[in-house]
Amino acid sequence: MGLLSLKGFPGTGSFRHGVHPPDNKSLSAESKVEVMETPDTLTLPLLQHLGVPCKPVVKAGQMVRYGEMIGKGEAFVSASLHSPVAGKIKKSIMVTLPNGRHLPAMSVQTQGEQVSPHKIWADMKSKDWPRDCISIYDPFTIVKIIHDSGIVGLGGAAFPTHVKVTPNDTRMIDTLMINGCECEPYLTCDYRLMKEAPRAIVAGALLTGRAVSAREIVICVEDNKPDAVKKLKEATEQTVIKIAVLKTKYPQGSEKQLIKAVIGLEIPLGGLPSDVGVAMSNVGTMATVARGVIKESPLTHRVISVSGRGIKHPKNLFVPIGISMGEVIDYCGGLTQDAARVVAGGPMMGFSFSNFSTPVTKGTSGITVLSHDEISNEKETACVRCGRCVDACPMNLVPTRLALAARYNNPSIARQYHIQACFECGCCTYVCPAKINLVQLIRTGKKLVASGAK
Amino acid sequence: MIENEAAPAIHVAPSPHIRDTKGDTRKMMMDVILGLLPMVIVAVYLFRLYAVKQMCICLVSCLAFEWLFVKMRQRSGTLKDCSAVVTGIILALSLPGSAPWFVGVIASAVAMGIGKIIFGGLGMNIFNPAMVGRAFVMIAFAQLMGAGSYENLTGLVDGVSGATPLSALKFNHLATPVPDLFWGMTNGSIGETSTAACLAGGLFLVLRRAASWQIPLGILATVLVLAGIGDIAGSHSGRLLIHHLFGGALMFGAFFIATDPVTSPLTSKGKWVFGIGTGFLIMVIRFFSGYPEGVMFAVLMMNAVTPLINRWTNPQPMGEA
Numbered sequence: 001m002g003l004l005s006l007k008g009f010p011g012t013g014s015f016r017h018g019v020h021p022p023d024n025k026s027l028s029a030e031s032k033v034e035v036m037e038t039p040d041t042l043t044l045p046l047l048q049h050l051g052v053p054c055k056p057v058v059k060a061g062q063m064v065r066y067g068e069m070i071g072k073g074e075a076f077v078s079a080s081l082h083s084p085v086a087g088k089i090k091k092s093i094m095v096t097l098p099n100g101r102h103l104p105a106m107s108v109q110t111q112g113e114q115v116s117p118h119k120i121w122a123d124m125k126s127k128d129w130p131r132d133c134i135s136i137y138d139p140f141t142i143v144k145i146i147h148d149s150g151i152v153g154l155g156g157a158a159f160p161t162h163v164k165v166t167p168n169d170t171r172m173i174d175t176l177m178i179n180g181c182e183c184e185p186y187l188t189c190d191y192r193l194m195k196e197a198p199r200a201i202v203a204g205a206l207l208t209g210r211a212v213s214a215r216e217i218v219i220c221v222e223d224n225k226p227d228a229v230k231k232l233k234e235a236t237e238q239t240v241i242k243i244a245v246l247k248t249k250y251p252q253g254s255e256k257q258l259i260k261a262v263i264g265l266e267i268p269l270g271g272l273p274s275d276v277g278v279a280m281s282n283v284g285t286m287a288t289v290a291r292g293v294i295k296e297s298p299l300t301h302r303v304i305s306v307s308g309r310g311i312k313h314p315k316n317l318f319v320p321i322g323i324s325m326g327e328v329i330d331y332c333g334g335l336t337q338d339a340a341r342v343v344a345g346g347p348m349m350g351f352s353f354s355n356f357s358t359p360v361t362k363g364t365s366g367i368t369v370l371s372h373d374e375i376s377n378e379k380e381t382a383c384v385r386c387g388r389c390v391d392a393c394p395m396n397l398v399p400t401r402l403a404l405a406a407r408y409n410n411p412s413i414a415r416q417y418h419i420q421a422c423f424e425c426g427c428c429t430y431v432c433p434a435k436i437n438l439v440q441l442i443r444t445g446k447k448l449v450a451s452g453a454k
Numbered sequence: 455m456i457e458n459e460a461a462p463a464i465h466v467a468p469s470p471h472i473r474d475t476k477g478d479t480r481k482m483m484m485d486v487i488l489g490l491l492p493m494v495i496v497a498v499y500l501f502r503l504y505a506v507k508q509m510c511i512c513l514v515s516c517l518a519f520e521w522l523f524v525k526m527r528q529r530s531g532t533l534k535d536c537s538a539v540v541t542g543i544i545l546a547l548s549l550p551g552s553a554p555w556f557v558g559v560i561a562s563a564v565a566m567g568i569g570k571i572i573f574g575g576l577g578m579n580i581f582n583p584a585m586v587g588r589a590f591v592m593i594a595f596a597q598l599m600g601a602g603s604y605e606n607l608t609g610l611v612d613g614v615s616g617a618t619p620l621s622a623l624k625f626n627h628l629a630t631p632v633p634d635l636f637w638g639m640t641n642g643s644i645g646e647t648s649t650a651a652c653l654a655g656g657l658f659l660v661l662r663r664a665a666s667w668q669i670p671l672g673i674l675a676t677v678l679v680l681a682g683i684g685d686i687a688g689s690h691s692g693r694l695l696i697h698h699l700f701g702g703a704l705m706f707g708a709f710f711i712a713t714d715p716v717t718s719p720l721t722s723k724g725k726w727v728f729g730i731g732t733g734f735l736i737m738v739i740r741f742f743s744g745y746p747e748g749v750m751f752a753v754l755m756m757n758a759v760t761p762l763i764n765r766w767t768n769p770q771p772m773g774e775a
Contacts, residue, residue, distance in 0.1 A: 016772075021472060185472065256772060266773045342464055347471040354464045368471075375465065376473040381535060382577035384479055386715040387666070391722070396769045398720060421771040426470030433477040434577075440468050 006244050009218070010264040014247040015257040018394045019427045021185050021250055021348065023224060028188045028307040028314040033196055035121045035318045036331060038085050038110055042322030044070065045095055045105040048361040049152040050159045051077035056106055060091045066115040067298050070106055073150065079160040079362075080150040084300035084320035087111040098344035098351035098358060105359070108322070120291075120301055121318045125196050129203035129290055131239055134210055139167065142211040142293055149292035150299050150362075155179060155190075155253070155282035156345055158363030161289065164279050165211045174277035175263065176214035178205050178286055180221045180228065181246060181253035184346025187366045189305040190283050192316045194221065194228035197287055198235035204286030205241055207293050212279050217241045219283070220258055224248040250348060251425040255280050257394050269421050284365075299362060306332045310339030310369030319360055325367060326356030338371040347374075348426045381434045389428035389438055395421050399428035403438045406445025411453045414445045422446065479576075483536035485664035490543050490710065492651035497547060497644040504551030505644045509543065511555050515562035516542030523571035537576045541565055544710060545584040547645020548703065548750070553591075553598050560594070561587035581757045582717045585750050592750070618642040619701040621746035629693050635700040646703040656709025665713035668722055672729020673708040673736070674699070680737040698740065707736075707749035717757040724760075724767035731763075732756045 006013045047053035054071035058064060064083045071081030087110045095105045147162035178201070182190040194201060201219070209217040219236070221229050223245050232243055244262050246252055256267050258280065265276040273280050288299050300321060307314040312333025319328060325344070329335065335342070343350035344358075347368050389399035398417055405413040419442060428438040497505040520538040524531060532538075545565055549558060565587025573579040592599050619630040619640050634640050638648025646652070659665040681698035688694065698704065703711075712718065712732050719728050732752045739748025 019474070021474070260772070269771060269773045271773065340463075340465055341467065341471055343469075343471055347469070349469050350471065351469065352464075352466045352471060354466050370471055374472055375467075376475070378473075378478065381479045382532075382575060384482070384537075384577045384715050385718075385720060386482065387720040387725075388477070388663075390720050390769070395772045397771050398768065400720070417768065418771045418774065421773070424469075430470050430472065431474050431477070433482055434479050435473070437468070439470065443468070 006246070006262070008242065009244055009262050011260065011262040012264070013245070013261055014249060015252070015260045015394055016396065017392055017427070018249045018251060018257070019392050019430050021430060023248070024185045024307070025188050025191065025224070027186065027309070028305050028316055029191060031315045033121065033192050033303055033316045033318050035118050036320075036323065036328070038114055038117060038320060039323050039327055040110055041090075042084060042108045042110070042320060043093070043095055043105050043324065043359040044081055044083075044108065044322040045097060045103045045359065045361060046071050046081065047101065047103050048081070048158060048321070048363060049079045050157060051075065051079070053103070054078055054081050056092065058089050058106070060089055062089045063087070063111070064089060064108065067300060069298075070108070073160070077160055077163055079152045080148065080298075081106075082150055082298040082300055083108050084322060085110045086114055095358060096355060097361065098353035100351070117301060117318060117320065120297070123295060124200050124287060124291065127199050129199040130294065131202060131206060134203070134206045137207060137210065137293060139211045139213065142207050143167070145293045146211070146289055148298070149288070151285060151288050151292055152299070152362050153282050154284035154288065154302055154362065154365065156349070156363055156365050158361070161281060161285055164281065165208055167212070168274065171274040172277060173212040173214050173274060173279045175216045175218060175279075176205065176209045176212055177258065177262065177278055177280040178217065178219040178283055179253055179258060179280055180219055180225075180232075180283040181258060182225075183222060183248075183250045183253040184348055184350070184365075185250075186307040186368045187305045187346045188307065189303040189316055189366055191225050191228050193284055193287060193303050194225070195231050198231045200287040200290045201232070201283050202235045202239060202241060203294065204288065204290035206239065208279075208281060208286060208289055214279065218244050218262060220244045220246055220262055222246050222248040222252055250427065251394055254394065254423065254425060256423075269418065302362065302364070304328070304360060304364055305366035307366065308369035309371040309374065310336050310342070311367075312336055321362055322359045324357050324359055325353070328360065328367060329356060329369075335369060336371070339369050340372040341370045341375050343368040343370065348430070349424065376435065378435045380436050383434050383436055386433060388431045388433065392427040392431045394425060394427060395423065397422060399438045399442065402445055403436065403441035406441045406448060409448065411445070411449045414449050419445050419449055479535050482664050483540050485662045486540050486659065486710070487536065487543065489655040489659040489662070489664065490540075490547070492655040493547050493645040493648065493706065494543065496638050496648040496651040497551075500638060500647065501551040501644050507555070508549055508551055508553065508558055508644060509546040511558035512546035512549070512562050513539065513542035515559045516545065516566055519563050519566035520571070523567050524575065527571065529575065532575060535576060538566065541570070541583045545587050547706065548584060548588050548643050548711075549591075550599060550642070551644045553595070557591050557595050557598055561591040563587075564590040577716055579716060580760070581754055582711055582714050585711060585754050588750055589754060618746065619697055620740070623694070623697050623701070624746045629697065630701070632696055632700070635696065640701075643703065646706040649700040649705050652705035652709055656705065659709060659713070665709060666718070666722075666725050668725035669713045669718060669729040669732075670708040672726050673704070673712060673733040676730045676733025677704060677737060680734065684737075684741060698737070702747045703749040704736065707753060711749065712753050712756070717760060719760050719763045719767060721764070721767050721769055723769070724763045727763050727767060728756055728760065731759070
């Protein structure tokens with residue numbers, strides 16, 4: 001395998017710099033996706049995506065059906081919200097998400113006849129996703145359905161998908177890249193989805209490719225997931241979709257790095273993938289697009305990984321959006337005595353939280369519970385300018401300089417050294433031998449620069 | 455929900471939540487100390503008690519002065535990071551065994567005080583501390599620094615003093631046999647004589663990534679080219695080239711002094727500039743000055759331009775081209 005499978009692409013299968021944290025995927029990689037039963041209550045924050053919060057369209061006390069729209073994304077960069085269960089709307093409450101945002105949320109109490117989540121997952125896994133009759137859907141319909149289904153990127157950033165696929169006269173899309181790299185350690189939800197539901201991913205990719213009129217569609221997978229590559233190869237036979245196998249490396253799944261690795265092009269600073277003719281979306285999002293367009297059901301459920309040495313039974317789960325983190329953790333046997341930190345997402349970029357009533361949102365790719373041995377509490381020592389952060393930065397920045405500029409409140413230096421190009425992957429903090437919290441300092445520096453300080 | 459009695463304490467902190475456990479500052483320093491071992495062993499073998507005495511003096515005084523100066527600045531102790539140990543060993547290895555005790559003590563005081571703590575301690579200094587200390591005593595005690603003695607293992611007398619290979623060549627046109635030069639059976643500062651030991655320790659450092667490979671390679675390649683030109687121009691039939699490559703502090707300096715991360719550039723491109731510049735200055739001093747050797751001054755001068763090199767070689771972010 002390896003880089004030979006990248007034949008036909010101008011990229012090298014990798015990007016400059018980056019780090020190799022232990023991937024720890026074996027904890028949950030072989031656990032088949034289990035379906036969780038519908039809980040009594042779901043909490044659905046009105047902002048689960050990047051952009052503007054959606055507006056509630058139902059009132060407290062009202063009954064809703066499965067899949068009924070309860071929040072409407074009116075702005076362009078916004079996504080609608082649908083009820084994952086049939087039930088009764090309760091009074092709206094405030095929730096705090098792991099990323100620290102304090103938001104109004106709707107809660108739904110399960111009542112009445114339900115659509116079984118087992119059936120939804122069985123549908124997803126089934127082999128009869130069409131591959132050749134995609135052309136019956138015209139691009140505008142597909143875009144509209146994606147918009148109406150409240151679909152956002154399921155990789156973590158939760159950017160509304162319809163924004164990416166809306167046709168744009170000035171920037172033509174040449175290639176649709178489907179991101180199946182899953183470079184965060186521990187997480188295996190995308191891996192399981194690629195292995196168990198490759199047909200749904202392929203159908204979604206074909207639909208999205210049609211929506212953006214891409215000439216080429218390529219699914220990108222890291223070379224530590226040979227089984228996923230095999231399944232996808234079978235599922236893409238006799239389609240136009242290609243598979244690119246990439247070097248396992250963090251952050252290979254980052255948009256800019258992935259485009260560099262496969263297409264060999266660099267997105268200009270401050271630019272978007274569409275600037276180089278690329279639209280990119282995650283594998284999970286593609287399966288959701290297929291379900292939205294072909295089965296006419298909106299985004300209500302997703303696959304998440306629950307993993308780490310601090311959880312009793314690591315698993316991959318198919319859960320309704322809005323279920324509480326605590327319920328998911330309990331389903332996996334709860335935390336071990338060794339558990340030290342609970343993270344929404346992966347350990348490199350995820351947010352740690354301690355309030356387990358916080359809900360799973362559209363962008364939650366998993367829960368990672370780290371043990372005491374894994375988290376570092378070492379004291380910061382002096383920077384010896386070893387340059388390891390410079391050798392690790394996938395954006396080719398000088399993290400130590402940016403961090404110092406932030407620490408000493410010097411936005412002009414920070415700007416001069418392109419602090420806004422940092423996408424906070426955390427490679428610099430990961431490698432720093434002096435245990436300096438470089439990326440945290442850079443985050444404060446970015447805020448400082450964004451505030452316009454001189 | 456989670457039972458209260460069994461609930462472990464959950465920490466909340468910003469990402470990333472994991473760190474590379476392989477490296478911390480102290481481990482890096484320990485790697486350097488390990489890398490220095492071959493030179494220490496050769497020094498003790500060649501110079502016996504002279505070497506032991508010199509290393510003890512420098513080590514003890516470096517630690518003591520670090521402790522004292524840090525205390526004077528009312529900061530918390532920094533002896534644990536082992537950087538003073540590294541400076542002590544490097545300083546001792548760069549002095550001749552015959553230099554009296556006070557030379558080592560004064561060099562240590564200058565190294566720690568003016569070379570390091572005055573700038574704000576580890577990581578803040580501009581010049582390599584050991585070289586600052588050595589430069590001071592080199593000028594203050596020029597006579598005591600020049601001569602050296604070593605154990606002549608085959609001879610009848612205990613100590614032999616004599617010119618170092620580079621001064622013998624420069625001033626008396628005497629060439630030292632190549633095997634002696636390579637294995638270190640010559641006179642000189644106690645840690646610099648053996649090319650073999652420096653290569654062994656240096657390669658260890660590079661492989662452990664405690665030192666960059668660009669700097670030593672840049673220095674050695676530049677010296678090779680310039681000494682090669684000098685050799686051909688003066689028709690020395692290889693003698694000059696071999697002496698400049700294996701003699702003096704070149705190997706020791708290239709692997710252990712110039713690679714000090716604090717005082718060398720950050721980026722790979724900057725490291726090449728630094729290495730090539732150091733090699734160039736070494737040869738300028740060796741060819742044209744009154745000194746037979748130039749590693750120390752060359753490194754100090756390049757240390758001075760490191761902030762500039764960092765600015766010139768500031769990498770372009772991805773997408774900015």
